[in-house]
Amino acid sequence: KIEKVQVSDFYTLEAIDAREAFYVVGSNVYGPMGNELVPFKSEKEAQNFMQEHKGKKILKFKDITPQIVMGLDGQKI
Template identity: 50%
Template sequence: MMPVRLMLIPALLMFAVFLTGCSEGPEKVVEKPAPVHIDSDDECHVCGMAITRFPGPKGEVITEKEQSVHKFCSTKDMFAWMLQPENANRQHTLYVHDMSQTEWESPDDTALIDAREAFYVAGSERSGAMGPTLATFSDEAAAQGFTKEYGGQVLKYSEVSMEHLVSEMPMGDGDMPH
């Protein structure tokens, strides 16, 4: 039979582990805000265009601290705003349309997905509100399938850069689309 002192050691160790786990305080669980419906009278936060009057995937940002909702007529405008230095490192909640689940001409808000988990096709033949746009998909295979039909390059959220936005701008008589 084990002496009482030796039996207390495992019990004291378990109690110490229990106290350590409890000493950190309550864990904060931050729930991600749900996407907000894009209404027919909503205007793009970047260019002021009516969002729903144009084809292609749209974007939506819910700001980290203020929980303000910014809606965009295209994924390209959403990235133009997100890649600005004052926004780039913030943990805003971002949504885009999953174009494998909705029509290109009139995206349905039931198909909004987490933009940070989406796959993007840059440089395709498909146009959005301002011309070339970034097509968005929840599944990499769907994005690859899109490139077989319309061209372009599949990117992850973290790979999209300002160069992808600028390189797709139409080169013409100097008129800017914004």
């Protein structure tokens, strides 16, 4: 059983609860594996990042589907 999932806030690198984070999709910032969901502790930080880096959408953990993840690099399920 998975009890805890954490991600690193993009700006602070602080470990945050993945289920509470805000994720920016479709920005011009790439991670080590290419396009990715960029996590933030606060919605305000996510909104600022989205504006500065041409993000397309802010998602919560519950909204992230396999289709969204596979679509980051143009893959289809």
